[in-house]
Amino acid sequence: MREKTQLPETHLQRKGRIKLRKKDTQRFAGISGFYSALPSPFREDGGPELGALDALIESLLEKGVEGLCVGGMTGEYPILDIQDRMQVFKHVAERTAGRVPLIFGVGAECSGHILKMGMLAKDLGALALLLPPPSFSNFSPQDLQEIMKDVAARLPLPVILYNIPQFTNVLGVVNVLSLFFSVENIAGVKDSSGDRRALDQFAVAKRAAGLCLMAGNDSLLLYALEQQANGCISGLSCMAPELMLGIYHAFQAGDKQRVLALQALVHELVAAVNKLPVPWGIKIALEVQGFSMGPLSWPCRSRMAKRVAAFRQWYEDWAPKVRELLSDPANFRRNDCAYEQA
Numbered sequence: 463m464r465e466k467t468q469l470p471e472t473h474l475q476r477k478g479r480i481k482l483r484k485k486d487t488q489r490f491a492g493i494s495g496f497y498s499a500l501p502s503p504f505r506e507d508g509g510p511e512l513g514a515l516d517a518l519i520e521s522l523l524e525k526g527v528e529g530l531c532v533g534g535m536t537g538e539y540p541i542l543d544i545q546d547r548m549q550v551f552k553h554v555a556e557r558t559a560g561r562v563p564l565i566f567g568v569g570a571e572c573s574g575h576i577l578k579m580g581m582l583a584k585d586l587g588a589l590a591l592l593l594p595p596p597s598f599s600n601f602s603p604q605d606l607q608e609i610m611k612d613v614a615a616r617l618p619l620p621v622i623l624y625n626i627p628q629f630t631n632v633l634g635v636v637n638v639l640s641l642f643f644s645v646e647n648i649a650g651v652k653d654s655s656g657d658r659r660a661l662d663q664f665a666v667a668k669r670a671a672g673l674c675l676m677a678g679n680d681s682l683l684l685y686a687l688e689q690q691a692n693g694c695i696s697g698l699s700c701m702a703p704e705l706m707l708g709i710y711h712a713f714q715a716g717d718k719q720r721v722l723a724l725q726a727l728v729h730e731l732v733a734a735v736n737k738l739p740v741p742w743g744i745k746i747a748l749e750v751q752g753f754s755m756g757p758l759s760w761p762c763r764s765r766m767a768k769r770v771a772a773f774r775q776w777y778e779d780w781a782p783k784v785r786e787l788l789s790d791p792a793n794f795r796r797n798d799c800a801y802e803q804a
Contacts, residue, residue, distance in 0.1 A: 650674025
């Protein structure tokens with residue numbers, strides 16, 4: 463049951479676009495902490511190479527990630543058919559065997575596929591579902607809100623809306639918050655937009671009404687934590703867990719100098735990764751580390767091959783320096799922090 467008490471006004475309220483009221487979110491309390499988004503190793507025929515995930519999963523759990531997210535954009539979910547995706551769900555659930563909570567991404571271009579994956583996720587013991595807007599059909603924000611309200615209400619687990627307008631229909635902050643308040647099992651949002659204004663508005667709803675806010679853009683991880691985000695679902699953490707976890711734990715410990723230095727390194731990494739299609743940089747870096755990722759989703763010829771080779775060389779030079787820096791906490795006392803919050 464929702465309480466009727468009106469909460470402090472935000473600029474969205476002043477414009478009459480949304481009313482914030484407290485929502486009973488007690489059953490969503492467990493959706494928090496540091497989640498790593500898993501990539502999808504491919505076979506030559508484009509299907510998932512399930513066994514190649516095992517070494518990466520074990521490495522991430524050993525490094526200390528608190529949960530795994532399967533089937534998001536890092537996992538290239540639009541590329542895999544629904545049967546392959548469900549096989550990945552089953553494999554990860556079996557491999558982790560309840561050691562960490564799982565969030566399964568159920569984005570699809572058909573509501574029936576979303577509901578089918580949602581039911582399997584429940585049977586596999588998932589904690590929550592990650593639901594992005596569709597990307598193929600061109601929906602208005604209002605129509606999009608209507609269809610997502612219908613689908614989310616029928617899903618059997620708590621739903622985290624996936625705000626990633628770079629790759630999907632644009633839902634908008636107002637529509638996300640309207641869905642949160644109108645659908646009981648919508649727990650919150652993973653914000654991967656990279657838009658600080660959107661993050662600010664989600665943070666207001668988090669503090670005032672219990673929205674579960676999971677940071678999804680690694681460039682803004684520190685900023686999101688400062689806005690009291692519940693946690694994060696990090697794509698870069700699958701290739702750089704020590705770096706991303708370092709930010710998370712340094713923030714919790716109040717070590718400002720260390721967290722600022724680590725965030726500066728993240729900006730370097732993001733700038734390099736963004737020169738390639740998502741998530742090629744992540745997969746190439748994992749290959750350099752010895753994890754088999756299989757072929758990239760598209761062939762690399764001429765210009766693209768040069769960019770891939772340049773990234774690989776950059777990463778091979780950059781990664782050892784970062785590992786050395788991370789190995790000694792005293793390094794963060796000797797060096798100035800290059801990153802400053804804008």
